Amino acid sequence: MKLSPQDLEKISKLTLQHYNQRCGDFWEGTRHHDVSQNIAALLQYLEGEPPYTLLDFGCGPGRDLKVFAELGHRAVGLDGAAQFAEMARAHSGCEIWLQDFLKLDLPHHHFDGVFANAVLFHVPSQELPSVLLQLHATLKPRGVLFSSNPRGNNTEGWNGGRYGAYYDLQTWQRYMSDAGFIELTHYYRPSGLPQAEQPWLASVWRKP
Structure with missing residues (x-):
């Protein structure tokens, strides 16, 4: 069922409110x-x-952003939740962009890498192709995108006040390939456990 603009507005508003x-x-x-x-x-x-x-x-409250900065990289955080943006700015000292994932305004050919940890699953599936194309465009040629999402059986909907979409590997690969990315690797987390006990699908992709 196609989500209306009003549906998408509600999804963003309630998930960010959560x-x-x-x-x-x-x-x-x-x-x-x-x-x-x-x-x-x-x-x-x-x-x-x-x-x-x-x-x-x-970026949430800035945990990983601070790590990137401490490693000496030029790190920028982006989040749609105003409270997270404020926390990330204070915790990391990095530049933070407050942007709704469904209303992105990203510079072209700007980043060497995009780190999307536990976040893209919040994008409704009908909007995911657009978001991935925008992330593709903000990467420099040969840039790299990392993604980690809770895996599932290609279902989506509300879960505890948050909207989420849960893909299997094949479906995620199709979305990423359609957006122009080339797969470098994928793995399941946490490491060292049987796959049935690894709820997270992580993957790394290159922009040609």
Whole structure:
């Protein structure tokens, strides 16, 4: 069923409201999560000499943004939740762009890498192709995009006050390929567990 502009507005508003109202709890619940595997997965495929210009897409309170900055990279954060943007600015000291994912305004050919950790699943499937094309356009040639999403059976809808879309590997690969990306690798997280106990699908993609 096609979502109307009013539906999309509601999805953005309520999902962002969910995070704005729970920003403190979210920070306490995620600040110590170890995503070093994901950060390394992005950085290892970047070409040229560092420091790199990176976009932390859906940066939340700035946990990973601070890591990128401490590694010496030029990191910019983007989030749609005003409370997260404020927290990320204070925590990381980086430039933060407050933008709704469905109303992006990104510079062309600007970033060496995009880090989209636990965020793109919030984009309704009918809008995902447009968002991916915009992320493709904001990357420099040969730029790299990292994505991690909770995997599923290609269903979407409301889950605890947040909207989410949950894809299997084949469907995610199709979305990314259609947007012009070439797959570099994918893996499931947390590492070291049977796949049935790995709810996260991580993947790395290059812009030709």
